[in-house]
Amino acid sequence: MPVPPKKSKKGPTPEPGDEVLAICEGREFRGILLPPSLKDDSFITIKLDSGYNIGIQKGKITKIEVLKKGEARLTAKKEQSTTPAPSSPFTSFISCGGTIVNKIDYRTGAVHPAVSPRELIEGLPALSKYSIRARMLFSIASEDMSPWHWVRIAEAVAGEIKDGAYGVVLAHGTDTMHYTSAALSFMLQNLPCPVIFTGSQRSSDRGSSDAEANLLSSFLAANSDLSGVFVCMHENTDDETCLLHFGAKVRKMHTSRRDAFRSISSLPAARVWPFLEKIEKVSERCPARSPNSKLTVDTKLNTKVAMQYIYPGLRPEAFKQLFDYDGVVLVGFGLGHVPVNLSGEKNSYSLLLQIKELIASGIPVVLSSQAMYGRINLNVYTNQRVLREAGVIGHMCDMTPETAYVKLMWVLGREKKMGKIKELMEKNIAGEITERTEFSSY
């Protein structure tokens, strides 16, 4: 039977959000009291000044006192966070899963999903100034996100905006966040407000977690005068600034660092100082909040699209299966190259011929670059002109391979004609292609 904690005789009852001092087995623990665990109520959890969370068995607590009440709003918010009056301005917080809602299992050292979106928010008193409507849409790791999930997320965001959300924050795993943010960039157009993806590289109950700065920055951004789909993550390894990246111009570029996300072939949209509560535009391309803008929701996708990495020694067998798709994104070399002639190999074959055949059979072939940064340019080399003449799509585009893949699914969801597909793919729709190269974006 769980034993209730002994409260100090005087003073208010400690509530989540309060700064408390607890004494357990002679040791003092000082920090913010977090909401009780949904799974096990025999513990209380305190966020220590070091940033680490500590779980203390209630039965072992000899004294607990409130040092400072949490802001009044925090308590009021509890109600709002479930069902705020639709007329009042609120920030929507949708959790899709990922490390940010994970906890470390200290027995095994492994990380698994554990925190509800409300618990996450209430652990951060600085968020108490916002009226937040929180909901959990999915609780999955981002590697398990699929185009099916992208559609559900887009619909959920559209629903929140329809209900009057002033801005939307999405918690999402980092591994495929840039795929999902690209998908929403195409699916949700003419956004009246900002839609901010965020996550963390270290789970939010760890002292070194980047979750707090990312969440504070995301709520600032969601309430800013911008509009559009963005990814908000650390700028570098300290907590001072986060960057807001355009949803279709960003990529996870490091397996573990807090500043894993980088704008690719684009300046970031804005810089956010989470603890100074400041936000400054970096790119001129940032669209302004437009409350009267009529949101267009267009989630139809043709998911029969393949992404094919090109590499020396690529065998013809790899290409055969591509004929079963409705569209192909090649991740080629440099400015946009594929091996034309593998003369040294025994099974010599022309990849060019296979590309021509794909296009001839009505399958659009989009070329992107494994260099990741920079623009495809099919004007430079003689070999490339052959690709252009064959009808390869992607000339002068600076889309990442991932954005090109998501976009092709979206374009094929509404167009069947090769000419129209090419036109849409090579035209900027959601900030995925920049007209001019911004010099400092590499």
Next chain:
Amino acid sequence: MPVPPKKSKKGPTPEPGDEVLAICEGREFRGILLPPSLKDDSFITIKLDSGYNIGIQKGKITKIEVLKKGEARLTAKKEQSTTPAPSSPFTSFISCGGTIVNKIDYRTGAVHPAVSPRELIEGLPALSKYSIRARMLFSIASEDMSPWHWVRIAEAVAGEIKDGAYGVVLAHGTDTMHYTSAALSFMLQNLPCPVIFTGSQRSSDRGSSDAEANLLSSFLAANSDLSGVFVCMHENTDDETCLLHFGAKVRKMHTSRRDAFRSISSLPAARVWPFLEKIEKVSERCPARSPNSKLTVDTKLNTKVAMQYIYPGLRPEAFKQLFDYDGVVLVGFGLGHVPVNLSGEKNSYSLLLQIKELIASGIPVVLSSQAMYGRINLNVYTNQRVLREAGVIGHMCDMTPETAYVKLMWVLGREKKMGKIKELMEKNIAGEITERTEFSSY
């Protein structure tokens, strides 16, 4: 009939390497006289001070005079560049093709192969202090390089070293240079001297070409006190410094910029000031020149290896063909994730099951990250432990996907047993895995 240029009555006959003044149709052209074209001798070519090359029809030249003779060595070198005495110390220059030996066709604007390695060297008087043995091995674009070519290049380099080369410089197209440099890192071990890959992002007859700084830096590096396989390219957009990257820790990261090459999860080996003739170590891991080291040449590859990019919405069909290979490199997410469960899709399937089946049928599966930077770590998430238990290879490795692919070919060329393959893949052999993460390498 080509008309010989009218020479000025006094002074020496202009020879390649001389600084000349030519007058043509009333205009003066001042610069370095380049060797005559092999294809068309009705023109002379002058490298102008602006860096651009200009071709002038001999018949239209009213006067040409030598302003300054090229260094005596340049003439002497002509002989050496074909057959230097094997006993004398020489730098070997092997041309494999690429933009650095290309010329712009001013009629079409396209770029095509045109310059011989000797022409390239003789266009740069600063190289005249080196005794250079130059040869053309291939003249192909780097997208057409295949594992077959890697073997030929390794054999050619080994031959030059056997003949007494003090260092080797290789001209190579940039698109797949990092694949070839990784291949040579595994094929040529215990190198007594430096083997330097270089190339250019803009052809060497253009004013903005990066060829000169890259070549000068490469020859400096080839004659330095280092050993090993390196890539030498611009550090940034000016010509002041180039970087020497470890051959198995580098990647082309931009489609067009001069500083397209970046060290990945590693500091660069060294920094080179081409015009100050200075070279400084950056990384502690740089091996020193060791003239007594006995070169090991081991070029055997098993090229039946596939590289498979992982992305949300990946279909089971894509995995079927992988069973036809002897090894597979997965380019997964973040720390090392693949979709375990595509629950939302109609054709729900477990990728994990397919990976287990691949391994059970004796096909090694190596995991790398599409984040490019950072280390694979299969200890963090519960889902990943399943991958580890299934026998996936790559834990704690910070190899680029391209290096992992090349290495797997090389390892499969000598090992058949799964345990031994795993052991070799996860062990540092040629500088491809760093023990400690160098903080400033992202």
